[in-house]
Amino acid sequence: MRLFVALDLSDALREELALLRGSLPNVQWIPKDNYHLTLRFIGEVSARTDQEDIDLALSRLSWEPFDLSLLGAGLRENTTNDTLTIHVERSDALTNLQANIEKHLRRAGCTTLRKRFHPEIALGHLSSSRREEAARWVQAHNLFRSAPMNVQHVTLFESLKGFGQHTYVPQAEYAWCPDMPLVPEYED
Numbered sequence: 001m002r003l004f005v006a007l008d009l010s011d012a013l014r015e016e017l018a019l020l021r022g023s024l025p026n027v028q029w030i031p032k033d034n035y036h037l038t039l040r041f042i043g044e045v046s047a048r049t050d051q052e053d054i055d056l057a058l059s060r061l062s063w064e065p066f067d068l069s070l071l072g073a074g075l076r077e078n079t080t081n082d083t084l085t086i087h088v089e090r091s092d093a094l095t096n097l098q099a100n101i102e103k104h105l106r107r108a109g110c111t112t113l114r115k116r117f118h119p120e121i122a123l124g125h126l127s128s129s130r131r132e133e134a135a136r137w138v139q140a141h142n143l144f145r146s147a148p149m150n151v152q153h154v155t156l157f158e159s160l161k162g163f164g165q166h167t168y169v170p171q172a173e174y175a176w177c178p179d180m181p182l183v184p185e186y187e188d
Helices: 011-018 048-059 092-107 128-140
Strands: 002-008 036-044 066-068 070-076 081-088 120-127 149-151 153-161 166-175
Touching: 002 048, 002 166, 036 092, 036 120, 036 153, 048 092, 048 153, 048 166, 066 092, 070 120, 070 128, 081 128, 092 149, 120 128
Parallel strands: none
Antiparallel strands: 002 036, 002 153, 066 149, 070 081, 081 120, 153 166
């Protein structure tokens, strides 16, 4: 199974981002249900013991809730396909949470990533031959700013590849306080 840790966005924030779809023709727009902020890509994990180690590591996370805002558009360039993005406003709380996740996952045996953390949300993909159009899209949406979203949990996702599209399935959620249950406990 292909795993990653992310912040799942609120429905209101997903709707706000979905309004940007279609504002540039011939883009492979990402479905709004797939919008998320990746905090740590883990990769392929097949051994049950490795999955359990990852779950245990993430269950030990502890941080204070914080607000997250989206701020401005961007373009992540690649050799053949580029990605239209929305930037996430940097904060010490977000940086510390991501570093905490990295530390716990390394202790659980996950390899260290060589890539720096760049908080952004992917909205769509287009050919790198259309960079001039993409640059105009970025300029047109560069003043985008979302209302703050309160972060109280992180989610472990599994990425399933379908016909030309990925589906992200939540596997577990980890609260900001390890003693706080995410699902209400019911009395018998």
